[in-house]
Amino acid sequence: MAKYRFEQIAINSTEKKKPVEEDRFTYLGLEHLDSGSLKVTRFGSEVAPIGEKLVMHKGDVLFGKRRAYQKKVAIAPFDGIFSAHGMVLRPREDVIDKSFFPLFISSDYFLDAAIKISVGSLSPTINWRDLKTLEFELPDLATQRKLAETLWSINDTMETYKKLIAATDELVKSQFIEMFGDPVKNPFGWPTMTLDQATKEIVSGQCLNGDAGKLQPGQKAVLKVSAVTYGSFDANEYKVLRDTKQITKGIYPQKGDLLFSRANTREYVGATVLIDQDYPELMLPDKLWKLIFKHEIMPMFAKQFLSHPEIRKVLSSMATGTSGSMYNISMEKLKRLEIIVPNINQQKEYIHFVEQSDKSKLLISRLKKFILMGYRGRGKM
Numbered sequence: 001m002a003k004y005r006f007e008q009i010a011i012n013s014t015e016k017k018k019p020v021e022e023d024r025f026t027y028l029g030l031e032h033l034d035s036g037s038l039k040v041t042r043f044g045s046e047v048a049p050i051g052e053k054l055v056m057h058k059g060d061v062l063f064g065k066r067r068a069y070q071k072k073v074a075i076a077p078f079d080g081i082f083s084a085h086g087m088v089l090r091p092r093e094d095v096i097d098k099s100f101f102p103l104f105i106s107s108d109y110f111l112d113a114a115i116k117i118s119v120g121s122l123s124p125t126i127n128w129r130d131l132k133t134l135e136f137e138l139p140d141l142a143t144q145r146k147l148a149e150t151l152w153s154i155n156d157t158m159e160t161y162k163k164l165i166a167a168t169d170e171l172v173k174s175q176f177i178e179m180f181g182d183p184v185k186n187p188f189g190w191p192t193m194t195l196d197q198a199t200k201e202i203v204s205g206q207c208l209n210g211d212a213g214k215l216q217p218g219q220k221a222v223l224k225v226s227a228v229t230y231g232s233f234d235a236n237e238y239k240v241l242r243d244t245k246q247i248t249k250g251i252y253p254q255k256g257d258l259l260f261s262r263a264n265t266r267e268y269v270g271a272t273v274l275i276d277q278d279y280p281e282l283m284l285p286d287k288l289w290k291l292i293f294k295h296e297i298m299p300m301f302a303k304q305f306l307s308h309p310e311i312r313k314v315l316s317s318m319a320t321g322t323s324g325s326m327y328n329i330s331m332e333k334l335k336r337l338e339i340i341v342p343n344i345n346q347q348k349e350y351i352h353f354v355e356q357s358d359k360s361k362l363l364i365s366r367l368k369k370f371i372l373m374g375y376r377g378r379g380k381m
Contacts, residue, residue: 001139007132009096010105013088015055019048019081026080027053030064031267033072038102039159040077053081054088061089061102065126067265068115069226069237073106087128100144103151110136116212123326172357176304179350183340184310190342193296196335200292202260204331205284206249210239215281220244222283223253225268228261231307233273238282251284258299260306262329263287269327270315272306274299289331297339301347304354305339 019027024045032043056062056076064072066085082088091101104110113134118124138144181187195202208222215221220241227237233253241247253259257275264271264287284290293302305311314337321327342350 001137003135003137004095005132006134006136009092009136009138010101011090011092012128012132013054013056013060013090015088016052016084017055017081018052019050021048023053023081024048026078027082028056028062028074028076028080029083030066030070030072030085031265033062033064033074035071036106037159037162038073038075038106038155040074043077043080049081051084053084054086056080056082056088059098061091061105063087063089063105066123067226068111068118068124068126069224070229071106071111073102073111075102085125087126096138097141097144097148099152100148103148103155104136104138168357168360172304172354173308175350175353176308179346180340180342182310183305183308184314186340190340192338193341194335195291195337195339198293198297198302198339198341200294202331202335203251203284203290203292204262205251205286205288205290206247207286208241208246208283209243210241213240215240220247220281220283222285223288225261225264225285225287228259228271228273228288229264229268231271231273233259233275235279235282241283247283249284251290252282253279253284253290256299258291258293258303258306259284260289260291260334261287262289262331262334263326266316266319266321266327269319270306270312270329272303274303287326289334296341296344298344298347298351300351300354301342302339304350311337 017023024047026043027045027049028040028043029045029049032040034041057079058076060076062074062076062082064070064083064086072086076082076088089101089105091098096104113136114126114131117130117134118126119130139147176183180190186192205223210222215238221238222241224237224239227234253275255275255277259273259275261269261271263269291299291302293299306315315329316327318329318333318337319327320330
């Protein structure tokens with residue numbers, strides 16, 4: 001296989017325009033892109049976007065350069081405008097086949113290399129001047145076309161599995177409404193508590209300095225907010241601590257803990273995960289809080305409550321911040337949030353339903369993983 005600089009593989013289109021009113025219907029922001037999916041399923045803005053945006057054309061590959069660890073890549077479904085926090089990429093067809101190009105950009109081979117050159121701490125961003133010099137190996141065009149045919153077939157199968165998982169999630173949400181009603185309006189009249197009353201304590205982590213790298217035995221690391229971004233805990237999202245002497249709190253995730261992201265993008269601020277085992281080597285950062293509940297509320301029920309779309313809206317409204325920065329929820333505001341308190345037996349009944357659904361999702365995920373191994377096993381994908 002031949003080696004190429006990225007600028008020999010892709011064209012970075014920098015054409016921009018200042019949006020007018022009708023552009024709001026064909027606007028794509030990073031919030032419209034789903035991690036791990038090349039398909040765009042939502043778009044548009046209630047008002048015309050502010051500031052210059054990138055011009056995109058149908059078929060362009062859209063890449064989220066800000067917080068690239070979220071791995072947001074999609075194919076433009078129509079002509080329109082795209083967030084200036086992304087890149088509009090087009091293939092150099094003498095080097096890379098146009099059908100293979102989006103698969104390459106969405107591959108771990110490309111994304112992992114790109115993420116490593118991100119700069120900045122709060123909102124790490126990739127600069128074209130750094131990205132264009134990265135080198136990648138590519139097979140010849142004929143091989144790329146064969147790979148693309150196989151990989152697109154695999155991609156379609158994976159999309160089907162994602163729909164099954166999404167359907168399972170919707171079933172869990174529907175069951176919540178059936179058993180407990182709208183968690184904000186509380187039509188069934190459940191007793192309520194503030195989170196301050198419902199928790200033994202809400203513990204903040206510590207601001208710690210770390211570097212990218214693989215954790216070695218005996219080392220400590222600090223979690224990144226991306227460890228809780230997607231609803232399940234990712235123990236590989238961390239930075240290795242340069243010096244353990246800086247640790248003064250030593251707070252780490254323990255089995256049964258509910259972690260809460262008090263700082264993130266508007267889309268993900270307030271994300272929660274339930275911890276399934278102890279992680280004594282992973283320190284909690286100041287942007288993640290540990291919620292320890294009293295006996296009236298089971299942690300799994302609390303997670304489902306805080307993850308419900310209506311409660312997510314409430315949490316999002318609590319967050320303060322500006323466009324382009326992280327949004328933050330204050331401890332004071334979170335403690336005032338009211339949570340419904342069904343009796344323990346009803347909570348257990350719902351949790352049993354969730355656990356059965358999770359088993360179905362696990363089976364689907366294992367099938368996806370098996371297929372993904374084939375997906376990545378071809379052409380360093």
